[in-house]
Amino acid sequence: MSFTQDYYKEVEKRIRSIHTEDEKAIHEAAQLLFDAECSGHKIFTFGTGHSHMIGQDLYARAGGFAKIYPILEIELTLLTHPTKSTHIERTADYADILETLYDVKEGDVVIAASNSGRNSLVIEYLSRLKKRGVKIIAITSLAHSKTIASRHASGLRLFELADIALDNRAPYGDATTSLSDTITMGPVSTLTSCYLSQLLIGTFVEKLIAAGHDAPVFRSSNSDGADAYNQELFDRYVIKK
Secondary structure, three states, rough: HHHHHHHHHHHHHHHHHHHHHHHHHHHHHHHHHHHHHHOOOOEEEOHHHHHHHHHHOOOOOOEEEEEEEEOOHHHOOOOOOOOOOHHOOOHHHHHHHHHHHHOOOOOOEEEEEEOOOOHHHHHHHHHHHHHHEEEEEEOOHHHHHHHOOOOOOOOOHHHHHOOEEEEEOOOOEEEEEEEEOEEEEOOOOOHHHHHHHHHHHHHHHHHHHHHOOOOEEEEOOOOOOHHHHHHHHHHHHHHHO
């Protein structure tokens, strides 16, 4: 077997598992979003390191719900230094900064992605939000998280803190496909987590449409006539003037 065939099988079996086993959990999570939207609350996304890409994939893009608000600072990504976000996500007190910058209120929902679900900042920040009545939807690897200890003083991991936890099916260590005794490649957490997040938002918007509510969704900026349509959504929901 080749790497391409092996990796395809690893990805395909996880996507199939999500499709066949997680419909109930996805609908329950989408209902949290629906209830928040109908009550005038906001939907935020949060993640550090590579997990920041899960929330960013939902934000301001073609086919994306316009009223998504990312909790996203450049220091939490890999854009300025490859290990900076690793150090920050292990620093619980960085939650002070996030609380200052982002006005997340009771009744809002945060879609939080963390493959390991163990790091101090993730647990500290989300614990503070939950105490204020914020709902937490986690996208995480249960196979990884359940086999490791939390780095937070509480001992909690993300799946234990969340109102609903969606399992991305990534194995311990994320990489799936061995090339030798010492080399394993083919990580899956980003692929499966993005798939889960799109299932979640699509199901939520489906609920909005079925109930007769407004469902503002962006069009591709590279399709004819989309710029004016999208600009109205940016002006209304995204860009603060």
